[in-house]
Amino acid sequence: MAPKTSTLQDVAxxxxxxxxxxxxxxxxxxxxxxSTRRRVAEAVKVTGYRINHAARNLRTQRSHSxxxxxxxxANPFFSTILEGISRHLSAKGYSMLxxxxxxxxxxxxxxxxxxxxxxxxxxxxxxxDLESDVVNKLENASQAQRVLFACEWVEGxxxxxxxxxxxxxxxxxxxxxxxxxxxxxxxxxxxxxxxLMHARKDAFVDEIASLGLVLKPEWIFAADFTLEAxxxxxxxxxxxxxxxxxxxxxxxxxxxxxISELSRHGFRVPEHVSVMGFDDIELAAQFIPSLTSIxxxxxxxxxxxxxxxxxxxxKPNAQHRSSPTVLPVSLVARxxxxxxx
Amino acid sequence: MAPKTSTLQDVAxxxxxxxxxxxxxxxxxxxxxxSTRRRVAEAVKVTGYRINHAARNLRTQRSHSxxxxxxxxANPFFSTILEGISRHLSAKGYSMLxxxxxxxxxxxxxxxxxxxxxxxxxxxxxxxDLESDVVNKLENASQAQRVLFACEWVEGxxxxxxxxxxxxxxxxxxxxxxxxxxxxxxxxxxxxxxxLMHARKDAFVDEIASLGLVLKPEWIFAADFTLEAxxxxxxxxxxxxxxxxxxxxxxxxxxxxxISELSRHGFRVPEHVSVMGFDDIELAAQFIPSLTSIxxxxxxxxxxxxxxxxxxxxKPNAQHRSSPTVLPVSLVARxxxxxxx
DNA sequence: ACACATCATGTAATCGATTGCAAAAGCACA
DNA sequence: TGTGCTTTTGCAATCGATTACATGATGTGT
Numbered sequence: 001m002a003p004k005t006s007t008l009q010d011v012a013x014x015x016x017x018x019x020x021x022x023x024x025x026x027x028x029x030x031x032x033x034x035s036t037r038r039r040v041a042e043a044v045k046v047t048g049y050r051i052n053h054a055a056r057n058l059r060t061q062r063s064h065s066x067x068x069x070x071x072x073x074a075n076p077f078f079s080t081i082l083e084g085i086s087r088h089l090s091a092k093g094y095s096m097l098x099x100x101x102x103x104x105x106x107x108x109x110x111x112x113x114x115x116x117x118x119x120x121x122x123x124x125x126x127x128x129d130l131e132s133d134v135v136n137k138l139e140n141a142s143q144a145q146r147v148l149f150a151c152e153w154v155e156g157x158x159x160x161x162x163x164x165x166x167x168x169x170x171x172x173x174x175x176x177x178x179x180x181x182x183x184x185x186x187x188x189x190x191x192x193x194x195x196l197m198h199a200r201k202d203a204f205v206d207e208i209a210s211l212g213l214v215l216k217p218e219w220i221f222a223a224d225f226t227l228e229a230x231x232x233x234x235x236x237x238x239x240x241x242x243x244x245x246x247x248x249x250x251x252x253x254x255x256x257x258x259i260s261e262l263s264r265h266g267f268r269v270p271e272h273v274s275v276m277g278f279d280d281i282e283l284a285a286q287f288i289p290s291l292t293s294i295x296x297x298x299x300x301x302x303x304x305x306x307x308x309x310x311x312x313x314x315k316p317n318a319q320h321r322s323s324p325t326v327l328p329v330s331l332v333a334r335x336x337x338x339x340x341x
Numbered sequence: 342m343a344p345k346t347s348t349l350q351d352v353a354x355x356x357x358x359x360x361x362x363x364x365x366x367x368x369x370x371x372x373x374x375x376s377t378r379r380r381v382a383e384a385v386k387v388t389g390y391r392i393n394h395a396a397r398n399l400r401t402q403r404s405h406s407x408x409x410x411x412x413x414x415a416n417p418f419f420s421t422i423l424e425g426i427s428r429h430l431s432a433k434g435y436s437m438l439x440x441x442x443x444x445x446x447x448x449x450x451x452x453x454x455x456x457x458x459x460x461x462x463x464x465x466x467x468x469x470d471l472e473s474d475v476v477n478k479l480e481n482a483s484q485a486q487r488v489l490f491a492c493e494w495v496e497g498x499x500x501x502x503x504x505x506x507x508x509x510x511x512x513x514x515x516x517x518x519x520x521x522x523x524x525x526x527x528x529x530x531x532x533x534x535x536x537l538m539h540a541r542k543d544a545f546v547d548e549i550a551s552l553g554l555v556l557k558p559e560w561i562f563a564a565d566f567t568l569e570a571x572x573x574x575x576x577x578x579x580x581x582x583x584x585x586x587x588x589x590x591x592x593x594x595x596x597x598x599x600i601s602e603l604s605r606h607g608f609r610v611p612e613h614v615s616v617m618g619f620d621d622i623e624l625a626a627q628f629i630p631s632l633t634s635i636x637x638x639x640x641x642x643x644x645x646x647x648x649x650x651x652x653x654x655x656k657p658n659a660q661h662r663s664s665p666t667v668l669p670v671s672l673v674a675r676x677x678x679x680x681x682x
Numbered sequence: 683a684c685a686c687a688t689c690a691t692g693t694a695a696t697c698g699a700t701t702g703c704a705a706a707a708g709c710a711c712a
Numbered sequence: 713t714g715t716g717c718t719t720t721t722g723c724a725a726t727c728g729a730t731t732a733c734a735t736g737a738t739g740t741g742t
Contacts (some may be wrong), residue, residue: 005457007697007698007699008698008699008700009698017721017722018721018722018723019698019699019700019722020699020700020701020721020722020723020724021720021721021722022699023699023700023701024700024701024720024721026699027699027700031719031720032720032721033719033720033721036720036721050454050457050458051458051698051699052399052458052459052697052698052699053404053458053459053460054395054398054399054402054404054459054697054698054699055399055459055697055698055699055700055727056698056699056700057395057398057399057699057727058393058395058396058398058399058697058698058699058726058727058728058729059698059699059700059701059726059727060699060700060727061395061727063394063395065438072424073420073421073423073424073427074420074421074423074424074623075420076417076420078420079414079415079416079417079419079420080414080415082414082415082439083413083414083415083441086414086439086440086441086444087444090440090444095438095440095455095460096438096439096440097406097436097437097438097439098423098427098437098438098439099427099431099436099437100424100427103427103428103431113391114436116346116391117391117392117393117394118393118394118395118396118728119394119436227623227624227627231627256624256627257627259629260627260628260629260631263629282415282568283568283597283624286568286572286597286598286601287601287628287629288600288601288604288628288629290601348727348728348729349728349729349730350728358691358692359691359692359693360692360728360729360730361691361692361693361694361729361730361731362690362691362692363729364729364730364731365690365691365730365731367729368729368730372689372690373690373691374689374690374691377690377691392728392729393727393728393729395727395728395729396697396727396728396729396730397728397729397730398697398729399696399697399698399699399727399728399729400696400697400728400729400730400731401697401729401730402697459698
């Protein structure tokens with residue numbers, strides 16, 4: 001007894017109307033008469049009809065789904081953003097596809113095709129470090145409209161994007177240290193070439209300068225956003241003769257790794273050095289010591305990204321803003337920062 | 342100049358063969374002659390042909406995508422599992438859809454329909470706490486084949502599943518404490534009603550008994566898997582007259598919260614109390630103190646789940662094993678556990 | 683040279699919903 | 713009752729790939 005799902009035809013037969021009418025009733029209820037609307041509704045209930053997405057997708061040339069591309073699924077930083085995206089999409093009847101840019105099988109080539117494949121109507125990219133030929137192909141007029149960057153972006157390309165106030169966040173961080181009395185402040189950067197890394201590092205250098213502080217070159221530790229890199233940076237800090245009393249890390253993961261490695265070598269935070277991160281991930285508040293950080297509202301980033309993308313998908317002809325949408329950040333002061341001993 | 346993606350027809354025209362032949366060349370290359378195979382390959386290259394998934398999905402009645410359902414996107418525990426699933430799926434040309442069971446809009450009703458909607462060929466569920474009417478509907482003969490549980494499962498229902506050795510992991514934990522010399526051991530449980538919570542709690546009680554240890558009722562702290570619950574449990578522990586010297590938490594998040602709250606009240610781990618977790622999430626090694634935990638290979642869980650599901654999707658008639666696949670766990674000893682002072 | 687098996691290819695129906703166009707029905711007004 | 717307009721419905725083509733079946737080409741054995 002295969003419960004063979006029923007089709008528009010079945011509904012039409014039961015309601016004694018044509019399939020065209022059923023289809024109209026379902027997608028443009030206002031154009032059919034009150035009475036047929038009732039008949040069809042009844043027939044739908046009787047037959048247990050469910051629309052077949054494959055058929056609709058083929059006919060309408062839309063997949064009703066959006067691809068989200070992230071550099072690394074296993075990075076908790078992204079999960080809240082996904083949650084935000086997912087909420088908005090599913091409320092609008094869209095599905096969310098996920099793929100990772102770093103996966104060997106998913107060479108950039110492959111990812112691009114989600115769009116012309118009829119597999120996704122648009123994509124949200126959370127990774128600014130795409131290979132440039134991939135970016136070029138995406139910029140192709142027919143596609144750029146349906147691609148949006150969130151958190152990160154590609155310098156030079158003009159895809160729509162949502163991001164947080166990286167410069168302002170960095171400024172807040174430096175000012176916080178300065179207000180506490182720190183004068184020797186270090187920075188652990190993100191990965192070379194990454195747009196966030198540059199935005200934050202440049203803002204850091206600028207702000208240090210505008211406060212009239214000294215910045216030795218060896219107080220900038222090159223790293224990437226990971227825990228491990230934070231540990232390495234801590235080793236570098238330990239090795240210094242003239243140690244900064246405060247360290248601004250470009251991500252919370254970095255900061256956690258940094259603190260953790262320090263503690264393994266007998267240094268305590270904030271007694272020996274103040275440390276802060278960026279992102280305010282869930283764990284920041286629970287770490288020991290709890291981590292001062294720059295908070296970005298990741299749920300909101302996700303929701304806005306989804307909203308903007310759907311706008312562009314559903315009204316491809318409308319004039320959309322081209323400047324990036326920039327969301328505010330705030331400083332959350334916790335135990336990892338204090339005045340210098 | 343819309344680059345209008347080309348279709349089978351276009352390829353057929355260029356290669357001067359019928360669309361049927363092109364289709365065959367692409368999906369069953371062995372049935373066409375060497376020469377047409379070359380002609381078609383050439384034509385595909387010239388036209389830049391990409392298969393239209395919507396069309397194929399409609400015709401073949403398969404969506405070539407799998408839905409992964411998780412209780413909470415923002416929980417980092419799941420991300421590595423997703424990574425594992427994603428690797429396998431994308432290698433096989435499948436897409437991965439993600440949805441959250443806790444989302445208001447996604448009432449169970451809605452989730453079920455991904456399958457008969459032609460939106461997904463199967464689903465992997467990482468949440469054992471589905472409402473029972475949802476489970477019932479899924480058990481419907483035509484669907485049960487295409488649903489698989491990972492990590493968690495539903496007691497009584499017989500969907501295929503992959504999980505780790507929860508009992509054995511718990512036993513290892515208790516034995517570890519016992520070997521260190523602990524005799525008063527507490528347990529912070531998962532959420533009431535959750536299958537993992539029960540598996541681990543029961544195993545805990547059993548193992549304590551079989552080692553001949555005392556277990557006071559107030560040494561079992563009811564919680565759920567979150568950081569916050571861990572903090573609360575710590576407060577309960579602090580409030581006890583006769584404090585256990587070791588605490589086994591049902592998840593790493595719990596353990597981190599527990600330790601963190603203790604530290605806020607001046608207690609140190611492992612000096613005042615040994616603590617261990619379950620899962621061995623990335624952060625366990627970096628926390629201060631680093632966390633002893635029971636390791637489950639989440640990447641492997643994901644890969645196996647995907648493999649099993651695809652087996653069932655692609656060979657619906659084959660006889661598949663019905664007993665759960667159970668993966669081994671191991672104990673990773675770190676700094677959060679030590680002999681009692 | 684004929685009968686027959688084998689292999690390669692083409693023809694056309696099909697999956698299920700949507701939609702332009704035209705026909706029919708309903709309605710108002712003279 | 714007839715004319716003209718609006719609203720509601722049906723017909724049939726369409727989206728693009730797959731595949732059962734038919735047809736044609738090639739080859740083999742006697």
